[in-house]
Amino acid sequence: MLLQGVTAGYRNRRVIEGFDLPALPPGTLLGLLGQNAAGKSTLLRGIAGLGRASGTIALDGVSLPALSAARRAALVGYLPQSLPSPSPLVAYEAVLSACRAVRGDLSHAQAEAAIARAFQNLGITHLALRRMSELSGGQRQMVGLAQVMVREPKLLLLDEPTSALDLRWQLSVVQAVRDAVRASGAIGIVAIHDINLAIRACDQVAVLAKGRLLAAGPPAQVVTPDVLAESFGVASRVEACSQGVPVVLVDRALSVV
Template structure:
Protein backbone atom coordinates (compact mmCIF):
# COMPACT_ATOMS: atom_id res chain seq x y z
CA UNK A 1 0.00 0.00 0.00
CA UNK A 2 1.32 3.47 -0.87
CA UNK A 3 1.42 6.32 1.62
CA UNK A 4 2.51 6.25 5.28
CA UNK A 5 2.06 3.21 7.52
CA UNK A 6 3.05 3.28 11.21
CA UNK A 7 2.55 0.12 13.24
CA UNK A 8 3.41 -0.83 16.83
CA UNK A 9 5.69 2.18 17.35
CA UNK A 10 7.30 2.79 20.74
CA UNK A 11 9.60 5.73 21.46
CA UNK A 12 10.72 8.11 24.17
CA UNK A 13 13.64 9.95 25.72
CA UNK A 14 16.48 8.40 27.72
CA UNK A 15 14.79 5.94 30.09
CA UNK A 16 11.29 7.43 29.78
CA UNK A 17 8.96 5.84 27.25
CA UNK A 18 6.44 8.31 25.85
CA UNK A 19 4.54 6.33 23.23
CA UNK A 20 3.89 2.59 23.46
CA UNK A 21 2.80 0.23 20.70
CA UNK A 22 1.19 3.07 18.74
CA UNK A 23 -0.34 2.48 15.32
CA UNK A 24 -1.68 5.19 13.01
CA UNK A 25 -4.41 4.73 10.44
CA UNK A 26 -2.88 4.41 6.97
CA UNK A 27 -2.26 7.86 5.48
CA UNK A 28 -2.72 7.85 1.67
CA UNK A 29 -0.63 10.00 -0.70
CA UNK A 30 -1.75 13.62 -0.87
CA UNK A 31 -3.30 13.45 2.60
CA UNK A 32 -2.73 15.82 5.52
CA UNK A 33 -3.05 14.13 8.93
CA UNK A 34 -3.48 16.42 11.94
CA UNK A 35 -2.15 15.31 15.34
CA UNK A 36 -4.12 16.72 18.25
CA UNK A 37 -3.71 16.31 21.98
CA UNK A 38 -2.61 18.14 25.12
CA UNK A 39 0.96 19.03 26.00
CA UNK A 40 3.15 15.97 26.66
CA UNK A 41 0.67 13.65 24.91
CA UNK A 42 3.36 12.35 22.54
CA UNK A 43 2.85 14.38 19.36
CA UNK A 44 6.44 15.62 19.11
CA UNK A 45 7.86 12.24 20.11
CA UNK A 46 5.83 10.57 17.37
CA UNK A 47 7.08 12.99 14.72
CA UNK A 48 10.68 12.61 15.88
CA UNK A 49 10.41 8.83 15.73
CA UNK A 50 8.99 8.86 12.21
CA UNK A 51 11.78 11.25 11.20
CA UNK A 52 14.36 8.79 12.57
CA UNK A 53 15.53 10.89 15.48
CA UNK A 54 16.11 9.17 18.79
CA UNK A 55 15.50 5.53 19.68
CA UNK A 56 12.32 3.82 18.60
CA UNK A 57 10.96 0.42 17.68
CA UNK A 58 8.17 -0.60 15.35
CA UNK A 59 7.35 -0.46 11.66
CA UNK A 60 7.41 2.74 9.60
CA UNK A 61 6.82 2.39 5.86
CA UNK A 62 6.58 5.11 3.24
CA UNK A 63 5.27 3.72 -0.04
CA UNK A 64 7.57 0.73 -0.67
CA UNK A 65 10.35 1.85 1.68
CA UNK A 66 10.93 0.65 5.23
CA UNK A 67 12.30 3.89 6.69
CA UNK A 68 14.05 2.15 9.58
CA UNK A 69 16.22 0.21 7.13
CA UNK A 70 17.46 3.29 5.29
CA UNK A 71 20.65 5.21 5.96
CA UNK A 72 20.27 8.58 7.66
CA UNK A 73 21.20 10.35 4.41
CA UNK A 74 18.67 8.42 2.31
CA UNK A 75 15.93 8.90 4.90
CA UNK A 76 16.58 12.65 4.96
CA UNK A 77 15.97 12.88 1.20
CA UNK A 78 12.52 11.32 1.62
CA UNK A 79 11.43 12.92 4.89
CA UNK A 80 11.16 16.63 5.60
CA UNK A 81 10.98 17.31 9.36
CA UNK A 82 10.31 20.71 10.92
CA UNK A 83 10.76 20.67 14.74
CA UNK A 84 9.26 23.20 17.13
CA UNK A 85 12.60 24.98 17.57
CA UNK A 86 13.07 27.99 15.29
CA UNK A 87 16.00 28.38 12.85
CA UNK A 88 18.94 30.13 14.49
CA UNK A 89 19.55 33.89 14.37
CA UNK A 90 22.61 33.61 12.14
CA UNK A 91 24.22 36.27 9.95
CA UNK A 92 22.94 34.47 6.84
CA UNK A 93 20.12 36.05 4.90
CA UNK A 94 16.95 33.97 4.59
CA UNK A 95 17.73 32.92 1.00
CA UNK A 96 21.15 31.61 2.04
CA UNK A 97 19.67 29.75 5.02
CA UNK A 98 17.24 27.90 2.76
CA UNK A 99 19.97 27.21 0.20
CA UNK A 100 22.26 25.78 2.90
CA UNK A 101 19.52 23.53 4.27
CA UNK A 102 18.73 22.21 0.79
CA UNK A 103 22.40 21.57 -0.04
CA UNK A 104 22.96 19.77 3.27
CA UNK A 105 20.34 17.15 2.46
CA UNK A 106 20.55 17.00 -1.33
CA UNK A 107 24.06 18.13 -2.34
CA UNK A 108 23.67 16.84 -5.91
CA UNK A 109 20.96 19.35 -6.81
CA UNK A 110 21.98 21.55 -9.73
CA UNK A 111 22.40 25.20 -8.75
CA UNK A 112 19.81 26.46 -11.24
CA UNK A 113 17.27 23.91 -10.01
CA UNK A 114 17.87 24.87 -6.37
CA UNK A 115 17.55 28.57 -7.12
CA UNK A 116 14.30 28.03 -9.01
CA UNK A 117 12.91 25.87 -6.19
CA UNK A 118 13.81 28.47 -3.56
CA UNK A 119 12.21 31.29 -5.51
CA UNK A 120 9.05 29.24 -6.08
CA UNK A 121 8.85 28.26 -2.40
CA UNK A 122 9.32 31.83 -1.17
CA UNK A 123 6.61 33.01 -3.54
CA UNK A 124 4.26 30.21 -2.52
CA UNK A 125 4.67 31.10 1.16
CA UNK A 126 4.42 34.82 0.48
CA UNK A 127 7.81 35.60 2.00
CA UNK A 128 9.72 36.80 -1.05
CA UNK A 129 10.25 40.13 0.72
CA UNK A 130 12.30 38.32 3.39
CA UNK A 131 14.76 36.66 1.00
CA UNK A 132 17.61 39.14 1.55
CA UNK A 133 16.88 39.86 5.22
CA UNK A 134 19.39 38.55 7.77
CA UNK A 135 18.03 35.76 9.95
CA UNK A 136 19.18 37.71 13.01
CA UNK A 137 16.84 40.57 12.03
CA UNK A 138 13.71 38.43 11.62
CA UNK A 139 10.93 37.98 14.15
CA UNK A 140 10.09 34.56 15.57
CA UNK A 141 7.17 34.19 13.20
CA UNK A 142 9.29 35.16 10.20
CA UNK A 143 12.00 32.67 11.15
CA UNK A 144 9.29 30.02 11.47
CA UNK A 145 8.25 30.76 7.89
CA UNK A 146 11.87 30.45 6.72
CA UNK A 147 12.16 27.15 8.60
CA UNK A 148 9.13 25.87 6.73
CA UNK A 149 10.68 27.02 3.44
CA UNK A 150 13.81 24.99 4.30
CA UNK A 151 11.63 21.86 4.39
CA UNK A 152 9.19 22.57 1.55
CA UNK A 153 11.89 23.54 -0.95
CA UNK A 154 13.10 19.90 -1.10
CA UNK A 155 9.65 18.54 -1.99
CA UNK A 156 9.98 15.50 0.32
CA UNK A 157 7.68 12.49 0.01
CA UNK A 158 6.81 12.78 3.72
CA UNK A 159 6.34 16.11 5.48
CA UNK A 160 6.46 16.16 9.30
CA UNK A 161 5.57 19.52 10.86
CA UNK A 162 5.66 20.12 14.61
CA UNK A 163 3.51 23.15 15.50
CA UNK A 164 4.44 25.12 12.34
CA UNK A 165 1.84 27.82 13.09
CA UNK A 166 2.63 28.39 16.77
CA UNK A 167 4.35 31.77 16.29
CA UNK A 168 2.09 33.02 13.52
CA UNK A 169 -0.98 35.25 13.41
CA UNK A 170 -4.22 34.09 11.82
CA UNK A 171 -3.39 35.23 8.28
CA UNK A 172 -0.02 33.47 8.24
CA UNK A 173 -1.45 30.34 9.84
CA UNK A 174 -3.86 30.02 6.91
CA UNK A 175 -1.07 30.84 4.45
CA UNK A 176 1.13 28.07 5.85
CA UNK A 177 -1.60 25.42 5.77
CA UNK A 178 -2.60 26.44 2.24
CA UNK A 179 1.00 26.17 1.02
CA UNK A 180 1.41 22.76 2.62
CA UNK A 181 -1.82 21.48 1.09
CA UNK A 182 -0.82 22.73 -2.36
CA UNK A 183 2.48 20.89 -2.12
CA UNK A 184 0.78 17.65 -1.08
CA UNK A 185 -1.71 17.93 -3.93
CA UNK A 186 0.99 18.69 -6.51
CA UNK A 187 3.46 15.99 -5.43
CA UNK A 188 1.30 13.28 -3.85
CA UNK A 189 3.38 13.50 -0.68
CA UNK A 190 2.04 12.69 2.78
CA UNK A 191 1.80 15.38 5.47
CA UNK A 192 1.61 14.94 9.25
CA UNK A 193 1.16 18.10 11.33
CA UNK A 194 1.04 18.51 15.10
CA UNK A 195 -1.31 21.36 15.89
CA UNK A 196 -2.95 22.83 18.99
CA UNK A 197 -5.80 24.73 17.33
CA UNK A 198 -8.59 22.15 17.12
CA UNK A 199 -10.81 24.27 14.88
CA UNK A 200 -7.97 25.03 12.47
CA UNK A 201 -7.21 21.31 12.29
CA UNK A 202 -10.86 20.48 11.59
CA UNK A 203 -10.98 22.95 8.68
CA UNK A 204 -7.67 22.08 7.07
CA UNK A 205 -6.76 18.42 7.70
CA UNK A 206 -8.10 15.38 5.83
CA UNK A 207 -7.73 13.08 8.83
CA UNK A 208 -7.21 13.65 12.54
CA UNK A 209 -5.62 11.57 15.28
CA UNK A 210 -6.00 12.51 18.96
CA UNK A 211 -3.24 11.46 21.34
CA UNK A 212 -3.45 11.17 25.11
CA UNK A 213 -0.55 9.91 27.24
CA UNK A 214 1.18 8.31 24.31
CA UNK A 215 -1.83 6.53 22.85
CA UNK A 216 -4.23 7.20 19.98
CA UNK A 217 -7.68 7.57 21.51
CA UNK A 218 -9.53 8.55 18.30
CA UNK A 219 -8.66 8.76 14.61
CA UNK A 220 -10.36 9.31 11.28
CA UNK A 221 -12.41 12.11 9.68
CA UNK A 222 -13.08 15.14 11.89
CA UNK A 223 -16.81 14.42 12.16
CA UNK A 224 -16.04 11.04 13.74
CA UNK A 225 -13.12 12.16 15.89
CA UNK A 226 -14.11 15.51 17.38
CA UNK A 227 -16.76 14.75 19.99
CA UNK A 228 -17.35 16.10 23.50
CA UNK A 229 -16.34 12.73 24.96
CA UNK A 230 -13.01 12.65 23.10
CA UNK A 231 -12.23 16.26 24.04
CA UNK A 232 -13.08 15.57 27.67
CA UNK A 233 -10.80 12.53 27.74
CA UNK A 234 -7.86 14.20 26.02
CA UNK A 235 -8.02 17.73 27.39
CA UNK A 236 -10.13 17.51 30.54
CA UNK A 237 -12.52 20.12 29.14
CA UNK A 238 -16.29 20.27 28.85
CA UNK A 239 -17.18 21.34 25.33
CA UNK A 240 -19.81 21.55 22.63
CA UNK A 241 -19.38 20.63 18.98
CA UNK A 242 -21.49 22.90 16.79
CA UNK A 243 -21.80 23.23 13.00
CA UNK A 244 -21.19 26.43 11.05
CA UNK A 245 -23.25 27.65 8.07
CA UNK A 246 -20.97 25.69 5.73
CA UNK A 247 -21.63 22.44 7.56
CA UNK A 248 -18.16 22.31 9.15
CA UNK A 249 -18.01 21.32 12.84
CA UNK A 250 -16.32 23.59 15.36
CA UNK A 251 -15.57 23.28 19.05
CA UNK A 252 -16.72 25.60 21.83
CA UNK A 253 -14.85 24.93 25.07
CA UNK A 254 -16.98 25.72 28.14
CA UNK A 255 -14.97 24.86 31.25
CA UNK A 256 -12.18 22.74 32.67
CA UNK A 257 -13.31 19.52 34.30
CA UNK A 258 -12.27 18.46 37.76
Protein backbone atom coordinates in the same frame (compact mmCIF):
# COMPACT_ATOMS: atom_id res chain seq x y z
CA MET B 1 2.43 5.79 5.11
CA LEU B 2 2.13 2.97 7.61
CA LEU B 3 2.68 3.16 11.37
CA GLN B 4 2.10 -0.05 13.32
CA GLY B 5 3.15 -0.99 16.83
CA VAL B 6 5.29 2.13 17.10
CA THR B 7 6.94 2.73 20.45
CA ALA B 8 8.92 5.93 20.96
CA GLY B 9 10.56 7.77 23.82
CA TYR B 10 13.84 8.30 25.56
CA ARG B 11 16.55 6.09 27.03
CA ASN B 12 14.72 5.39 30.28
CA ARG B 13 11.14 6.31 29.42
CA ARG B 14 8.61 5.25 26.84
CA VAL B 15 6.28 8.06 25.80
CA ILE B 16 4.45 6.42 22.87
CA GLU B 17 3.39 2.80 23.31
CA GLY B 18 1.98 0.51 20.59
CA PHE B 19 0.90 3.30 18.25
CA ASP B 20 -1.14 2.02 15.27
CA LEU B 21 -2.37 4.43 12.61
CA PRO B 22 -4.51 3.45 9.61
CA ALA B 23 -2.52 3.69 6.36
CA LEU B 24 -2.33 7.24 4.99
CA PRO B 25 -2.73 7.54 1.20
CA PRO B 26 -0.52 9.92 -0.82
CA GLY B 27 -1.64 13.55 -0.75
CA THR B 28 -2.96 13.35 2.82
CA LEU B 29 -2.48 16.02 5.49
CA LEU B 30 -2.89 14.57 8.99
CA GLY B 31 -3.36 16.79 12.02
CA LEU B 32 -1.84 15.40 15.22
CA LEU B 33 -3.84 16.60 18.24
CA GLY B 34 -3.40 16.21 21.97
CA GLN B 35 -2.63 18.17 25.10
CA ASN B 36 0.90 19.06 26.16
CA ALA B 37 3.02 15.99 26.96
CA ALA B 38 0.65 13.70 25.05
CA GLY B 39 3.58 12.53 22.91
CA LYS B 40 3.14 14.47 19.67
CA SER B 41 6.70 15.77 19.44
CA THR B 42 8.16 12.46 20.56
CA LEU B 43 6.23 10.61 17.87
CA LEU B 44 7.35 13.02 15.14
CA ARG B 45 10.99 12.78 16.22
CA GLY B 46 10.76 8.99 16.24
CA ILE B 47 9.34 8.88 12.72
CA ALA B 48 12.05 11.31 11.56
CA GLY B 49 14.78 9.09 13.00
CA LEU B 50 15.87 11.71 15.52
CA GLY B 51 14.65 9.87 18.60
CA ARG B 52 14.30 6.31 19.85
CA ALA B 53 11.54 4.40 18.06
CA SER B 54 10.64 0.84 17.15
CA GLY B 55 7.86 -0.87 15.24
CA THR B 56 6.77 -0.50 11.62
CA ILE B 57 7.49 2.94 10.16
CA ALA B 58 7.11 2.62 6.40
CA LEU B 59 6.70 5.02 3.50
CA ASP B 60 5.64 3.67 0.09
CA GLY B 61 6.41 0.18 1.37
CA VAL B 62 9.95 1.13 2.42
CA SER B 63 11.00 0.82 6.06
CA LEU B 64 12.40 4.21 7.08
CA PRO B 65 14.53 2.87 9.97
CA ALA B 66 16.28 0.52 7.52
CA LEU B 67 17.52 3.40 5.38
CA SER B 68 20.79 5.25 5.74
CA ALA B 69 20.63 8.61 7.48
CA ALA B 70 21.25 10.42 4.18
CA ARG B 71 18.52 8.55 2.32
CA ARG B 72 16.05 9.02 5.16
CA ALA B 73 16.79 12.75 5.27
CA ALA B 74 16.10 12.99 1.54
CA LEU B 75 12.65 11.43 1.97
CA VAL B 76 11.62 13.01 5.26
CA GLY B 77 11.43 16.73 6.02
CA TYR B 78 11.21 17.56 9.72
CA LEU B 79 10.51 20.98 11.26
CA PRO B 80 11.04 21.14 15.05
CA GLN B 81 9.33 23.53 17.44
CA SER B 82 12.54 25.51 17.89
CA LEU B 83 13.05 28.44 15.54
CA PRO B 84 15.97 28.79 13.10
CA SER B 85 18.79 30.75 14.71
CA PRO B 86 19.02 34.52 14.10
CA SER B 87 22.22 34.21 12.06
CA PRO B 88 23.88 36.81 9.77
CA LEU B 89 22.74 34.81 6.73
CA VAL B 90 19.97 36.23 4.60
CA ALA B 91 16.86 34.06 4.34
CA TYR B 92 17.72 32.95 0.80
CA GLU B 93 21.14 31.70 1.94
CA ALA B 94 19.61 29.84 4.89
CA VAL B 95 17.19 28.02 2.61
CA LEU B 96 19.85 27.34 -0.04
CA SER B 97 22.09 25.81 2.62
CA ALA B 98 19.29 23.51 3.78
CA CYS B 99 18.55 22.51 0.19
CA ARG B 100 22.20 21.76 -0.63
CA ALA B 101 22.62 19.67 2.52
CA VAL B 102 20.07 17.11 1.31
CA ARG B 103 19.41 17.71 -2.39
CA GLY B 104 22.90 17.54 -3.82
CA ASP B 105 21.36 16.05 -6.95
CA LEU B 106 19.90 19.41 -7.97
CA SER B 107 21.75 21.71 -10.34
CA HIS B 108 22.22 25.35 -9.34
CA ALA B 109 19.33 26.36 -11.60
CA GLN B 110 17.06 23.64 -10.18
CA ALA B 111 17.92 24.62 -6.60
CA GLU B 112 17.16 28.28 -7.35
CA ALA B 113 13.83 27.32 -8.91
CA ALA B 114 12.94 25.17 -5.88
CA ILE B 115 13.78 28.03 -3.51
CA ALA B 116 11.70 30.47 -5.55
CA ARG B 117 8.72 28.07 -5.40
CA ALA B 118 9.05 27.60 -1.66
CA PHE B 119 9.22 31.34 -0.98
CA GLN B 120 6.33 32.06 -3.33
CA ASN B 121 4.10 29.29 -1.99
CA LEU B 122 4.62 30.56 1.56
CA GLY B 123 4.19 34.20 0.59
CA ILE B 124 7.61 35.26 1.94
CA THR B 125 9.45 36.31 -1.22
CA HIS B 126 9.86 39.75 0.33
CA LEU B 127 12.00 38.21 3.08
CA ALA B 128 14.50 36.52 0.76
CA LEU B 129 17.26 39.12 1.16
CA ARG B 130 16.59 39.97 4.81
CA ARG B 131 19.12 38.79 7.40
CA MET B 132 17.84 36.08 9.71
CA SER B 133 18.98 38.21 12.67
CA GLU B 134 16.60 40.97 11.54
CA LEU B 135 13.52 38.76 11.29
CA SER B 136 10.83 38.31 13.92
CA GLY B 137 10.22 34.91 15.48
CA GLY B 138 7.24 34.31 13.21
CA GLN B 139 9.23 35.28 10.12
CA ARG B 140 12.07 32.95 11.08
CA GLN B 141 9.51 30.19 11.55
CA MET B 142 8.31 30.78 7.99
CA VAL B 143 11.90 30.57 6.72
CA GLY B 144 12.33 27.34 8.70
CA LEU B 145 9.30 25.92 6.92
CA ALA B 146 10.78 27.00 3.59
CA GLN B 147 13.96 25.10 4.51
CA VAL B 148 11.88 21.94 4.77
CA MET B 149 9.58 22.49 1.80
CA VAL B 150 12.39 23.43 -0.62
CA ARG B 151 13.66 19.86 -0.40
CA GLU B 152 10.27 18.58 -1.63
CA PRO B 153 10.30 15.51 0.66
CA LYS B 154 7.85 12.64 0.39
CA LEU B 155 6.99 12.97 4.08
CA LEU B 156 6.58 16.31 5.91
CA LEU B 157 6.73 16.23 9.72
CA LEU B 158 5.88 19.62 11.20
CA ASP B 159 5.93 20.22 14.95
CA GLU B 160 3.71 23.19 15.82
CA PRO B 161 4.55 25.18 12.65
CA THR B 162 1.94 27.85 13.47
CA SER B 163 2.89 28.45 17.12
CA ALA B 164 4.63 31.82 16.54
CA LEU B 165 2.29 33.06 13.82
CA ASP B 166 -0.72 35.37 13.80
CA LEU B 167 -4.08 34.28 12.37
CA ARG B 168 -3.34 35.29 8.78
CA TRP B 169 -0.03 33.45 8.66
CA GLN B 170 -1.44 30.40 10.43
CA LEU B 171 -3.99 30.05 7.64
CA SER B 172 -1.34 30.72 4.97
CA VAL B 173 1.03 28.08 6.34
CA VAL B 174 -1.55 25.32 6.67
CA GLN B 175 -2.94 26.12 3.22
CA ALA B 176 0.55 26.05 1.69
CA VAL B 177 1.36 22.71 3.31
CA ARG B 178 -1.97 21.22 2.25
CA ASP B 179 -1.49 22.41 -1.34
CA ALA B 180 2.08 21.06 -1.39
CA VAL B 181 1.18 17.54 -0.26
CA ARG B 182 -1.77 17.33 -2.61
CA ALA B 183 0.20 18.58 -5.61
CA SER B 184 3.17 16.29 -5.02
CA GLY B 185 1.41 13.23 -3.60
CA ALA B 186 3.47 13.56 -0.43
CA ILE B 187 2.16 13.01 3.10
CA GLY B 188 2.11 15.68 5.79
CA ILE B 189 1.81 15.13 9.53
CA VAL B 190 1.45 18.32 11.52
CA ALA B 191 1.26 18.61 15.30
CA ILE B 192 -1.12 21.46 16.01
CA HIS B 193 -2.85 22.95 19.05
CA ASP B 194 -5.63 24.80 17.24
CA ILE B 195 -8.33 22.15 16.91
CA ASN B 196 -10.57 24.29 14.71
CA LEU B 197 -7.72 25.01 12.31
CA ALA B 198 -6.99 21.29 12.12
CA ILE B 199 -10.65 20.50 11.42
CA ARG B 200 -10.76 23.05 8.61
CA ALA B 201 -7.42 22.27 6.96
CA CYS B 202 -6.56 18.60 7.56
CA ASP B 203 -7.87 15.59 5.65
CA GLN B 204 -7.56 13.42 8.75
CA VAL B 205 -6.75 13.91 12.41
CA ALA B 206 -5.24 11.65 15.03
CA VAL B 207 -5.82 12.38 18.72
CA LEU B 208 -3.23 11.34 21.28
CA ALA B 209 -3.84 10.87 24.99
CA LYS B 210 -1.13 9.78 27.43
CA GLY B 211 1.06 8.28 24.70
CA ARG B 212 -1.60 6.26 22.94
CA LEU B 213 -3.83 6.82 19.94
CA LEU B 214 -7.31 7.67 21.12
CA ALA B 215 -9.01 8.18 17.76
CA ALA B 216 -8.11 8.73 14.10
CA GLY B 217 -9.99 9.46 10.91
CA PRO B 218 -11.86 12.33 9.20
CA PRO B 219 -12.11 15.37 11.51
CA ALA B 220 -15.92 15.44 11.54
CA GLN B 221 -15.98 11.85 12.80
CA VAL B 222 -13.09 12.02 15.26
CA VAL B 223 -13.48 15.39 16.98
CA THR B 224 -16.38 14.74 19.36
CA PRO B 225 -17.16 15.97 22.89
CA ASP B 226 -16.29 12.53 24.30
CA VAL B 227 -12.90 12.43 22.58
CA LEU B 228 -12.11 16.00 23.65
CA ALA B 229 -13.12 15.23 27.23
CA GLU B 230 -10.74 12.25 27.39
CA SER B 231 -7.85 13.85 25.51
CA PHE B 232 -7.97 17.46 26.74
CA GLY B 233 -10.06 17.26 29.91
CA VAL B 234 -12.65 19.78 28.76
CA ALA B 235 -16.42 19.92 28.39
CA SER B 236 -17.18 21.08 24.87
CA ARG B 237 -19.68 21.26 22.06
CA VAL B 238 -19.14 20.66 18.35
CA GLU B 239 -21.40 22.83 16.24
CA ALA B 240 -21.49 23.84 12.58
CA CYS B 241 -20.57 27.30 11.35
CA SER B 242 -22.51 29.12 8.60
CA GLN B 243 -20.46 27.24 5.99
CA GLY B 244 -21.25 23.86 7.52
CA VAL B 245 -17.75 23.30 8.94
CA PRO B 246 -17.61 21.78 12.46
CA VAL B 247 -16.46 24.22 15.15
CA VAL B 248 -15.38 23.28 18.67
CA LEU B 249 -16.68 25.44 21.49
CA VAL B 250 -15.11 24.78 24.89
CA ASP B 251 -17.35 25.43 27.88
CA ARG B 252 -15.18 24.53 30.86
CA ALA B 253 -12.31 22.44 32.18
CA LEU B 254 -13.31 19.15 33.73
CA SER B 255 -12.30 18.28 37.27
CA VAL B 256 -9.24 16.09 37.57
CA VAL B 257 -10.09 12.85 39.36
